[in-house]
Amino acid sequence: MTEPAGEAQVVAVGLEAPASPRPSFAAIFEAEFDYVYNTLRRFGVREADAIDQVQEVFIVVNQLLPDYDASRPIRPWLVAIAYRVAGRYRSLSRNVREVLDVTPAEPTDTAPLADETIERDQARALALEAIDQIDLPRRTVFVLAEIDEVPIPEIAEALGIPVNTAYSRLRLAREDFESAVRRLRATRQHASHVKRGAT
Amino acid sequence: MTDELPPELQRIVAAERSRPGAPGDAKDIARARLATLLGPAAGLGSTSQPGGPPVAHGARGTGTAGAASSAAGAVSTGAVGLAKLAGAFVLGGTMTAGALTVARAPNPPRPVAQLAQVAQVASGDSSAAAPPVLLPDPAWTAIPAAPSLTASAISATPSAPSTPSATSHPSSVTTSDHADHDLASERILLERARSALARGDGSQALAALDQHARSYKTGQLAEEREALSIQALLAVDRQDEATGRAARFRAAYPHSVFLPMIDEMLR
Numbered sequence: 001m002t003e004p005a006g007e008a009q010v011v012a013v014g015l016e017a018p019a020s021p022r023p024s025f026a027a028i029f030e031a032e033f034d035y036v037y038n039t040l041r042r043f044g045v046r047e048a049d050a051i052d053q054v055q056e057v058f059i060v061v062n063q064l065l066p067d068y069d070a071s072r073p074i075r076p077w078l079v080a081i082a083y084r085v086a087g088r089y090r091s092l093s094r095n096v097r098e099v100l101d102v103t104p105a106e107p108t109d110t111a112p113l114a115d116e117t118i119e120r121d122q123a124r125a126l127a128l129e130a131i132d133q134i135d136l137p138r139r140t141v142f143v144l145a146e147i148d149e150v151p152i153p154e155i156a157e158a159l160g161i162p163v164n165t166a167y168s169r170l171r172l173a174r175e176d177f178e179s180a181v182r183r184l185r186a187t188r189q190h191a192s193h194v195k196r197g198a199t
Numbered sequence: 200m201t202d203e204l205p206p207e208l209q210r211i212v213a214a215e216r217s218r219p220g221a222p223g224d225a226k227d228i229a230r231a232r233l234a235t236l237l238g239p240a241a242g243l244g245s246t247s248q249p250g251g252p253p254v255a256h257g258a259r260g261t262g263t264a265g266a267a268s269s270a271a272g273a274v275s276t277g278a279v280g281l282a283k284l285a286g287a288f289v290l291g292g293t294m295t296a297g298a299l300t301v302a303r304a305p306n307p308p309r310p311v312a313q314l315a316q317v318a319q320v321a322s323g324d325s326s327a328a329a330p331p332v333l334l335p336d337p338a339w340t341a342i343p344a345a346p347s348l349t350a351s352a353i354s355a356t357p358s359a360p361s362t363p364s365a366t367s368h369p370s371s372v373t374t375s376d377h378a379d380h381d382l383a384s385e386r387i388l389l390e391r392a393r394s395a396l397a398r399g400d401g402s403q404a405l406a407a408l409d410q411h412a413r414s415y416k417t418g419q420l421a422e423e424r425e426a427l428s429i430q431a432l433l434a435v436d437r438q439d440e441a442t443g444r445a446a447r448f449r450a451a452y453p454h455s456v457f458l459p460m461i462d463e464m465l466r
Contacts (some may be wrong), residue, residue: 024242025237025241025242025243026241026242026243029230029233029241029243033220033221033226033229033230034219034220034221034226035220037220037221037225038218038220038221041218042215047222050221050225051221051225051228051229052394052397054221054225054229055229055232055233055236055390055394056394058229058233059233059236059237059387059390059391062233062237062241062387063387089398120214120217123210123211123214123215124214124215124218126211127211127212127214127215128215130211131215146204146212147212147215147216148216149216174203174204177204177208178204178205178208181208181211
């Protein structure tokens with residue numbers, strides 16, 4: 001899969017114009033499974049439930065594929081579906097409780113010994129936890145804009161919201177994210193100090 | 200902070216952006232489940248040559264790693280997983296919410312007499328259980344029209360009900376294409392119910408099962424539907440209805456593989 005580059009990356013599926021052939025369900029599954037998986041994790045789906053929820057997404061994809069406009073990028077479309085699936089998942093009190101019961105990443109007291117991999121893993125854990133603290137509608141814009149680097153107009157179109165609303169959500173989500181990172185770091189530093197004190 | 204994240208946070212986001220994909224054999228498991236649920240029309244039986252044109256992401260970011268490249272290596276394990284999972288449908292699989300697990304043999308051809316019995320079970324339940332009617336999920340209506348994600352598209356899933364009446368022979372079963380389509384649609388509904396049960400959402404499960412009963416009263420998966428219905432009724436604390444339905448199920452399917460599980464649930 002060749003990644004599109006630059007701002008003019010949003011092209012029709014396939015090369016023929018003007019009618020873009022619609023990718024098959026199997027092609028979408030093979031190409032986008034990991035993307036859907038990670039997106040659902042960013043939307044607060046626990047790892048233990050992720051396969052079930054990915055399955056839910058692709059069942060919907062299969063149902064709605066005949067209506068998919070192949071001239072449009074697939075990922076925002078998938079995110080719109082994943083957003084609904086994750087929203088339903090999180091609406092259940094059982095899952096809300098479990099989502100909030102995130103196991104915190106290891107305190108950073110291994111920093112002096114950390115190699116690049118550990119640092120990256122810790123950064124990912126921190127990012128996922130911070131993202132989980134953003135309100136879901138804002139988070140959807142944040143994930144699409146900051147993680148997937150989808151242009152705001154595309155996000156607005158995919159989510160069916162005005163462009164200004166998308167910008168506003170992104171701005172608020174960035175503030176939420178920054179606050180969450182700061183808060184989580186403070187919590188981990190405190191936990192690290194307590195742990196050192198106990199030993 | 201409005202235009203972009205500070206550099207330090209950008210580094211954190213960049214790390215998240217490079218998050219690897221699903222762990223282990225998650226993709227194989229999902230592929231096998233979906234192949235079972237959706238049938239051959241989904242084209243998931245083999246991963247070596249997925250049909251259709253390539254998929255354009257529509258974003259600069261990589262998001263995930265190795266999505267397409269994992270396909271080739273998954274061919275053999277995917278086929279094995281498919282074989283393993285083909286017979287473990289509806290009540291089987293890896294439910295995450297503690298739902299009971301019962302593996303069953305691959306669907307055998309059901310004699311007409313058995314289909315009629317299923318019809319009796321279903322019709323007998325329709326008045327007693329009065330399960331909720333499945334309405335289009337309002338949440339889906341908020342998905343924009345650009346990709347045309349509408350509630351009607353969701354609710355229209357079983358577009359070809361298999362039988363117009365409880366007593367008529369489902370002629371579609373003998374027409375392979377039509378039967379495949381019906382079976383795939385049936386599976387989708389029952390999988391929706393199974394997933395709802397796995398989430399602990401008995402009401403949603405009943406809604407999906409009710410839709411199945413209305414669209415595929417004597418469908419190929421009616422037995423599974425009835426077993427799931429008992430489970431769903433228990434999930435919403437409708438014990439008496441579950442007990443009555445279980446009695447009718449026992450009469451209709453005295454040798455069902457689901458009976459031990461049902462007995463266990465009612466104990």
